[in-house]
Amino acid sequence: ELKRSMPGITQKMLTQQLRELEDDGVIQRKVYNQVPPKVEYSLTDYGWSLESILDSLCSWGECHLEKEGNTSMLIAEG
Known part of the structure; x- marks a missing residue:
């Protein structure tokens, strides 16, 4: 869904940016154990700030x- 909303970004760049935001505590990542794989991102309290x-x-x-x-x-x- 994120990738579709940003057609000019490569998958590699999107993944890198999401990892950096997660490492910085701005977003959190939730992985669902299902097929096909599902991952959700949400803002942390720090991100909302x-x-x-x-x-x-x-x-x-x-x-x-x-x-x-x-x-x-x-x-x-x-």
Whole structure:
């Protein structure tokens, strides 16, 4: 599901980023013992604590892209 929502990312890069976020305590991984394999990721309390910071950063970026008239970069990079 994550991979489908980010068509520009390779499986290797997605796996690497998820592992780093897990190692940093931002997300937790739950593996289900079933066929086909199923893995779920969720934010930890630490991850949720970043929500307001990330929202502010996104708002700042959107504001400055619109100011610069550079919205094509936002669309191109996803």
